[in-house]
Amino acid sequence: MKTGTRFFLTALVATTPLTAAAQEDVTVGFAIALSGFVAPYDDGPYKAAKLAIEDINAKGGLLGRKIIEVSADTASDPAQGATAATDVLSKNAELVMVTCDFDFGAPAALVAQSQNKIAFSSCAADAKFGVQGIGPNAYTMATATNHQGAILAEFAWNTLGKRNVYILNDLQVEYNKSLCSNFEKRWRELAGGEGVTGYDEYNAGNDTVIPAQVSRMKDAEAKSDVIMFCGAINGASYVRQIRAAGIDLPMITGESMDGTYWLEAVPDLSEFYNLSYGSIHGDDPSSRVNDFVAKFTKAYGEPPVTGHALTGYGVIEAWARAVESAGSFEADAVRAKLDAFAGEDLLVGKTFFTSDLHINNSRPMTIIKIDGGKAASLGVFDAEKTPEITF
Numbered sequence: 001m002k003t004g005t006r007f008f009l010t011a012l013v014a015t016t017p018l019t020a021a022a023q024e025d026v027t028v029g030f031a032i033a034l035s036g037f038v039a040p041y042d043d044g045p046y047k048a049a050k051l052a053i054e055d056i057n058a059k060g061g062l063l064g065r066k067i068i069e070v071s072a073d074t075a076s077d078p079a080q081g082a083t084a085a086t087d088v089l090s091k092n093a094e095l096v097m098v099t100c101d102f103d104f105g106a107p108a109a110l111v112a113q114s115q116n117k118i119a120f121s122s123c124a125a126d127a128k129f130g131v132q133g134i135g136p137n138a139y140t141m142a143t144a145t146n147h148q149g150a151i152l153a154e155f156a157w158n159t160l161g162k163r164n165v166y167i168l169n170d171l172q173v174e175y176n177k178s179l180c181s182n183f184e185k186r187w188r189e190l191a192g193g194e195g196v197t198g199y200d201e202y203n204a205g206n207d208t209v210i211p212a213q214v215s216r217m218k219d220a221e222a223k224s225d226v227i228m229f230c231g232a233i234n235g236a237s238y239v240r241q242i243r244a245a246g247i248d249l250p251m252i253t254g255e256s257m258d259g260t261y262w263l264e265a266v267p268d269l270s271e272f273y274n275l276s277y278g279s280i281h282g283d284d285p286s287s288r289v290n291d292f293v294a295k296f297t298k299a300y301g302e303p304p305v306t307g308h309a310l311t312g313y314g315v316i317e318a319w320a321r322a323v324e325s326a327g328s329f330e331a332d333a334v335r336a337k338l339d340a341f342a343g344e345d346l347l348v349g350k351t352f353f354t355s356d357l358h359i360n361n362s363r364p365m366t367i368i369k370i371d372g373g374k375a376a377s378l379g380v381f382d383a384e385k386t387p388e389i390t391f
Contacts, residue, residue, distance in 0.1 A: 026065045026329060028053065028316070029072070029088025029096045031108035032122075036076025037233055040261055041100040044304035045122035045312025046071070048292075049097060051299060052316035062320050063327070074099060074108065081107030089115055094329045095319050100142075100308055101232075102126040102133065103173045109138045116331050118319065118338075123277070123311040125255070126174040130358035132391045137331055139338060139358040141311040141318065141348055145175060145254070147361050148275055149182030150383035152228065152252050155273070155367060157190045159381070160250060162226040164197045166217055170231040170238070172204040179254045180230035185387045187228075197224040204233045214245045221247055232256035236265035243269065258368065259306035260375050272370040276307035277348055279366050279377035286380075292347060307366065314348035361389055 030049070032042040053067045061067060070091045072084035085096055085108035096112040099105035100123040112119035113135035121129050125142040128134075156162045165187060169180040187195060198220040200213045217227070227249050231238050235257050242251075243266060250271040258276045263269060278289040280303045289310065297303045321344065322337035323329055341353040349363045364382040368375050 024061075024065050025068050026062060027088075027091060027093045028067055028069050028319075029085070029091065029093030030069060031072050031081060031084035031088050031096055031111075032074060032099050033076040033104065034071065034073035036074075038074075038076035038099060038101065038104055040259065040305050041256075041308055042122070044296075044306050044309030045097070045100060045315070047300055048296060048304065048309040048312035049122075049316045051296065052313045052320075056316070056320055062323055063329070074104070076104070078104050078107050081105065082111050084108055085111035085119075089117060093117065094331075095120065095315075097122060097312070097315050098124075100124060100311070101173060101175060102129045103175075105129065106134055109134045113137045118331050118334055120315040120319065122315055123255070123308045124175075125359075126178045127357075127359050127361070127389045128174065128391070131356060136355075137335060139318075139353065141314045141346075141351070142359060143277075143349075143363045143365055144359045144361040144389060145178040146182045146387045146389050147363065147383060148254050148365065149179050149184075150186040150386040151275065151365055151367075151381050152254070153183050153186035153190060154383050155381050156226050156228075156252050157187070160226065160252075160273075162250070163191065164195055164223060164225050165228050166198045166220050166224040166226070166249070167196060167200070167228045168213065168217065168230065168238075168242075169199070169201040170204050170233070170235075171201050172233055175254070175256060176230040176232055179256075180228065182387045183228055183230070186383070186385065189385070202238075204231070204235075204238075208234075208237070210238060210241060214241050214247070217242065218245055218247055221249060224249055227251045229253040229257070236262035239269065239272070240266045255307065255365070258308065259304075260370075261305050263370070263373055263375075266373075268373045270371045270373075273378070274368050274370075276366045276368050276377075277310045278307045279368060280304045280307055280309070281368075281375055281377065283377045284366060285377070288347060310348040314346045314351070317346045318344065318351060357389065359389075361386060 072087040098108040109119035121140040123142040255275040325337040326333035
């Protein structure tokens with residue numbers, strides 16, 4: 001009798017802490033590119049998200065539970081996205097953060113949707129990443145390409161004083177196609193329907209060199225005063241080919257070309273302007289952004305690879321606030337609170353969601369100028385008019 005009682009009490013003491021620990025933890029999963037050519041876009045958001053988790057845990061966790069993280073590598077292959085999501089969901093992830101792109105992040109998000117879990121892309125900027133393209137549980141912390149394109153058009157027109165643009169579009173991913181389309185819509189409004197000296201395209205998945213496109217651009221150089229470059233994957237190679245042909249026109253581009261990790265491929269690049277969610281160079285107009293970059297640098301020994309890092313921190317901020325407001329981790333309750341965001345003040349900027357639109361289409365962005373191979377913030381810019389999001 002005593003032996004049985006002693007055995008029961010020993011077993012209870014041995015198992016209770018494990019059970020309690022399991023109840024205290026809540027899991028966030030990352031189904032992202034930890035390797036391959038997309039990794040630079042996911043590296044910063046992933047590390048920033050972990051900093052956000054640390055900040056929340058330091059304050060007692062989320063609804064009294066410690067957040068832990070699990071990850072799975074998509075290896076920059078959309079076909080592996082579903083496998084990566086399945087992996088982290090099998091480890092009880094309540095939230096799945098996926099790759100910073102619609103084409104590369106959607107497969108993982110679709111798996112999360114099928115299991116009624118919230119999926120957040122750090123920075124997929126094509127508006128299809130959301131209710132219409134994936135489902136009601138899919139969100140992105142990005143600024144939509146509609147607004148990005150409008151910001152670039154108005155910046156080139158108003159700030160740079162340019163009037164004749166040559167457009168080069170990489171058709172590999174939806175981001176590029178949508179960015180160029182929205183830029184051109186806003187540009188033609190500003191220019192009275194004119195002002196486009198040429199349009200050309202390539203596909204980075206197949207076209208590693210673009211001599212014909214560069215030649216046509218060279219032919220139009222005399223009547224052009226700015227280049228709109230909608231490129232992302234291996235973008236440095238195409239910029240190098242343009243500059244090597246002696247085409248020195250100013251170039252403007254989206255946040256896909258943010259960061260300096262690629263600049264060695266184009267030594268002494270000048271007159272190059274890109275959008276960013278925030279400057280990683282310590283000179284952002286926002287002191288909060290600069291403080292974040294300093295904290296990131298201290299934690300990891302180097303600054304973020306790109307300004308996309310801010311969106312990763314924002315994903316955790318947004319989800320945690322929705323969870324706290326809902327008092328629950330259950331997806332339907334969290335979704336209702338996310339859909340009520342009306343200017344939620346996050347590190348990445350004021351954030352709006354509705355039940356129909358899970359992307360921001362009005363957030364200002366930082367513009368970075370590269371001159372002599374050095375990058376510096378020009379400040380924060382917005383657009384007066386933005387093309388409507390349609391599906």
